[in-house]
Amino acid sequence: MASKKGFSMSRDPLSVSKKNNSFITEKYNSIFDYEKFEIIDLKAELIESEEKIYNNSMNIGKATFEIAEELYNVNQKLANRGNGVYMEWCSSLGINKDKSSVLLKKYKLFLETSKREIMELPIPVVKTLTSKNSNFTQEDILEVLKDKKPSLKIKEIEKRYSQVANKKSCGIQEAIIVESPEGKLERELKLKQGKLDFINRDIAEREKNLKKIREEREQILREISEIEKNIKVLIQTI
Structure with missing residues (x-):
C-alpha cells in the first residue's frame, strides 16, 4: 500500500480473512500500548478514534477534517497524561509530529472561523496564521480563506500591518524631534x-x-x- 505524505500505513491494524475468494474485514486491532502509559480508562475511546483516523486516512484528501477533529479531541484528552503520550499514540498510527501539528493548527483555525475550507489552505499559510507572534484577526483569516491565492493574500496582509507599524513608529519619532x-x-x-x-x-x-x-x-x-x-x-x- 502506498504511503500518504505524513502518514505511514505500511502496518495493517485491520485484520482480514479470506473466505470464498473475498476479503472480510474484521475488528480493528490497535498496536498502541495503553498499559505502558497508564491510560486504560481511555483505551476504548481512543481505539475508536484510532480506527476512524486509520479508515479516513485511506482517503486523506476527502477526510482531512474528520482526522483533524479526532486528533484535536485525543490531544485534549491526553494533555495531562504525561509528556510524549500523545505523540506516541500518533506514531502508533503512522502520523508524524509535523503532520499532527499542521492538522491541529488547521482545526484550531476552524474553531475560530467555523469554515471547513480551512483544511484546504497550504501548510505555509497555516503556519503563518498560527505562529506565536501572529496578530491576524478573524477577519484576516477569512480574507485569506476567500482569496484564490491565499499565499499572496497573506503576504499582502502582512505588508499592510508592517506599513501601519512603520507609520506609528515614524509618528513617534517625529513627535520627539519637533x-x-x-x-x-x-x-x-x-x-x-x-x-x-x-x-x-x-x-x-x-x-x-x-x-x-x-x-x-x-x-x-x-x-x-x-x-x-x-x-x-x-x-x-x-
Whole structure:
C-alpha cells in the first residue's frame, strides 16, 4: 500500500480473512500500548478514534477534517497524561509530529472561523496564521480563506500591518524631534496643573464631608444631652 505524505500505513491494524475468494474485514486491532502509559480508562475511546483516523486516512484528501477533529479531541484528552503520550499514540498510527501539528493548527483555525475550507489552505499559510507572534484577526483569516491565492493574500496582509507599524513608529519619532524645550515645559506645566486641580477638588470634597461629620457629631451630642435629662427626670420621680 502506498504511503500518504505524513502518514505511514505500511502496518495493517485491520485484520482480514479470506473466505470464498473475498476479503472480510474484521475488528480493528490497535498496536498502541495503553498499559505502558497508564491510560486504560481511555483505551476504548481512543481505539475508536484510532480506527476512524486509520479508515479516513485511506482517503486523506476527502477526510482531512474528520482526522483533524479526532486528533484535536485525543490531544485534549491526553494533555495531562504525561509528556510524549500523545505523540506516541500518533506514531502508533503512522502520523508524524509535523503532520499532527499542521492538522491541529488547521482545526484550531476552524474553531475560530467555523469554515471547513480551512483544511484546504497550504501548510505555509497555516503556519503563518498560527505562529506565536501572529496578530491576524478573524477577519484576516477569512480574507485569506476567500482569496484564490491565499499565499499572496497573506503576504499582502502582512505588508499592510508592517506599513501601519512603520507609520506609528515614524509618528513617534517625529513627535520627539519637533518638540521644543518650551513645548516640553508647557506639557509638564499642564500635567502639574492637572494634578493640582485634582488635589484642590479632593480637599474641597474632604472639607465638605468633614463639615457634614461635624454637624452629625453636634446632633448626636444634643441627642445624648436630651437623653441624659430624661434619665434624671425619671430618677427624680421614682
